[in-house]
Amino acid sequence: MARAAVSGGLNRRLTWHAARLAEVVEETPSARTLVFDVPDWPGHLPGQHVDVRLTAEDGYSTQRSYSIATPADGTRVALTVQRVDDGEVSPYLTETLVPGDVIELRGPVGGWFVWRAADPAPVLLIAGGSGIVPLMAMIRARREAGSRALFRLIYSVRTPEDRFYADELRTRARDDMGLDVGYVYTRQAPEGWPAAPRRLSVADVNNGGWPPDFQPSCFVCGPTAFVETVADILVALGHDPRRVKTERFGPTGS
Amino acid sequence: MGGIVSPGFRGRRGAEGGGVKLPPGQYLTEDFPVLTAGPTPRVPTDTWEFVVVTEAGEKHRWSWAELMALPSEQPTVDLHCVTKWSKLGTSWQGVSLDVLLDGVDTAADYVMVHSYGGYTTNLPFEDLRNGQAWIAYKFDGEDLHPEHGGPARLLVPHLYLWKSAKWVRGLRLTDEDEPGFWESAGYHDYGDPWREQRYQGD
Ligand SMILES: Cc1cc2nc3c(=O)[nH]c(=O)nc-3n(C[C@H](O)[C@H](O)[C@H](O)COP(=O)(O)OP(=O)(O)OC[C@H]3O[C@@H](n4cnc5c(N)ncnc54)[C@H](O)[C@@H]3O)c2cc1C
Numbered sequence: 117m118a119r120a121a122v123s124g125g126l127n128r129r130l131t132w133h134a135a136r137l138a139e140v141v142e143e144t145p146s147a148r149t150l151v152f153d154v155p156d157w158p159g160h161l162p163g164q165h166v167d168v169r170l171t172a173e174d175g176y177s178t179q180r181s182y183s184i185a186t187p188a189d190g191t192r193v194a195l196t197v198q199r200v201d202d203g204e205v206s207p208y209l210t211e212t213l214v215p216g217d218v219i220e221l222r223g224p225v226g227g228w229f230v231w232r233a234a235d236p237a238p239v240l241l242i243a244g245g246s247g248i249v250p251l252m253a254m255i256r257a258r259r260e261a262g263s264r265a266l267f268r269l270i271y272s273v274r275t276p277e278d279r280f281y282a283d284e285l286r287t288r289a290r291d292d293m294g295l296d297v298g299y300v301y302t303r304q305a306p307e308g309w310p311a312a313p314r315r316l317s318v319a320d321v322n323n324g325g326w327p328p329d330f331q332p333s334c335f336v337c338g339p340t341a342f343v344e345t346v347a348d349i350l351v352a353l354g355h356d357p358r359r360v361k362t363e364r365f366g367p368t369g370s
Numbered sequence: 371m372g373g374i375v376s377p378g379f380r381g382r383r384g385a386e387g388g389g390v391k392l393p394p395g396q397y398l399t400e401d402f403p404v405l406t407a408g409p410t411p412r413v414p415t416d417t418w419e420f421v422v423v424t425e426a427g428e429k430h431r432w433s434w435a436e437l438m439a440l441p442s443e444q445p446t447v448d449l450h451c452v453t454k455w456s457k458l459g460t461s462w463q464g465v466s467l468d469v470l471l472d473g474v475d476t477a478a479d480y481v482m483v484h485s486y487g488g489y490t491t492n493l494p495f496e497d498l499r500n501g502q503a504w505i506a507y508k509f510d511g512e513d514l515h516p517e518h519g520g521p522a523r524l525l526v527p528h529l530y531l532w533k534s535a536k537w538v539r540g541l542r543l544t545d546e547d548e549p550g551f552w553e554s555a556g557y558h559d560y561g562d563p564w565r566e567q568r569y570q571g572d
Contacts, residue, residue, distance in 0.1 A: 173377075175373065
């Protein structure tokens with residue numbers, strides 16, 4: 117965790133921006149991508165997130181963090197939000213908000229969990245559930261920058277229908293040279309899938325990842341317990357902890 | 371700009387803390403979320419040590435056994451994380467920094483906290499004194515779990531939780547303020563939750 121390596125355009129005042137919902141893409145039955153137009157957006161790096169603020173008519177206000185799903189693209193900021201059934205904010209974002217509505221967001225935030233296109237090191241991405249979002253921004257940024265860094269994604273999801281970006285990942289795995297995509301299904305695997313549903317294991321990380329001596333940059337993102345397990349596996353396999361960057365989507369800890 | 375109203379958003383009544391006053395922008399959680407930039411270091415207590423280095427280069431060391439032999443306190447405190455959750459009434463056991471710093475000859479104004487795993491965070495020295503900070507090693511009566519910073523973490527509850535460095539290994543006392551890990555990534559230098567000092571410039 118060297119100090120010098122940290123910085124993601126954060127060394128300036130972060131202000132709240134008005135963000136107008138421009139477009140909605142249904143990703144799964146319970147998640148959607150919200151594309152906002154933020155006229156004064158300063159740009160961001162893949163892996164960074166925003167803080168979203170909602171305010172009720174009576175003045176009550178609350179905030180949550182959401183990763184940005186796409187690399188910088190002018191005034192566009194795309195988030196993919198998974199509905200948490202008893203949640204306060206995600207049901208509003210996934211069900212109530214309609215194009216034309218305005219919310220507030222602030223960012224970009226987080227200068228550590230970022231991938232830089234100039235970095236030639238191999239990259240291992242390990243996602244659990246909605247943890248795919250910032251990793252997808254990296255995959256998209258890689259293509260956009262014409263980077264040839266070797267990328268491997270291991271994506272753990274409950275069922276095939278819970279996959280975000282399924283079609284795009286299929287095409288990219290075919291067309292983006294040097295990108296591998298592997299899935300682990302935890303509840304229900306697709307028809308004909310060679311493995312029974314199970315939690316991600318040491319063998320998955322070993323087989324679908326990079327050997328530690330390749331010195332890959334590892335990015336692990338998902339629910340807390342998932343990230344905790346995967347980061348421990350990586351370290352046990354011999355990866356340098358300083359090359360293992362994690363983002364925990366909280367909130368359940370132990 | 372502030373408070374664009376979202377039509378139809380009502381929030382969760384009582385989510386602000388059921389009458390309890392929380393710092394601005396915070397919501398209450400019963401969980402104990404974990405937020406860390408990397409893997410969880412696992413530090414055995416037989417090699418653990420805590421080292422204070424003064425601005426003159428003088429070193430003070432405590433082994434685990436020495437820390438355990440010091441008088442401890444059992445503070446019950448509220449925690450406020452910059453990621454917006456607050457957890458109230460958490461109970462800890464640890465050694466007050468007043469005990470550890472007693473007998474340390476220093477006129478330093480700042481502290482850089484160092485952790486196993488490489489994490490750092492900076493604070494004004496006075497924020498660690500006068501009953502405001504502990505080296506905590508028990509949470510809820512149990513040994514502190516590695517995920518939450520065990521075997522020992524700094525506990526400075528009046529600042530955002532990233533200042534309460536997990537897996538703490540020592541303090542470097544300095545005359546000049548220097549940014550730590552998150553502070554160099556744009557987080558606020560001081561981090562007072564009641565003034566909502568999340569990011570630089572707040
Ligand atoms: C840096 C960062 C980036 C994030 N990026 C994304 C993202 O790209 N997409 C996304 O969908 N979410 C993301 N999250 C999670 C997001 O911030 C919220 O926690 C989530 O949307 C739930 O908020 P809520 O208000 O609906 O639920 P809350 O009202 O906060 O919680 C309601 C209940 O759901 C549980 N719960 C809360 N969050 C989750 C969760 N994530 N998984 C399972 N149970 C939960 C709580 O324990 C509680 O019981 C990110 C979090 C962080 C810290």
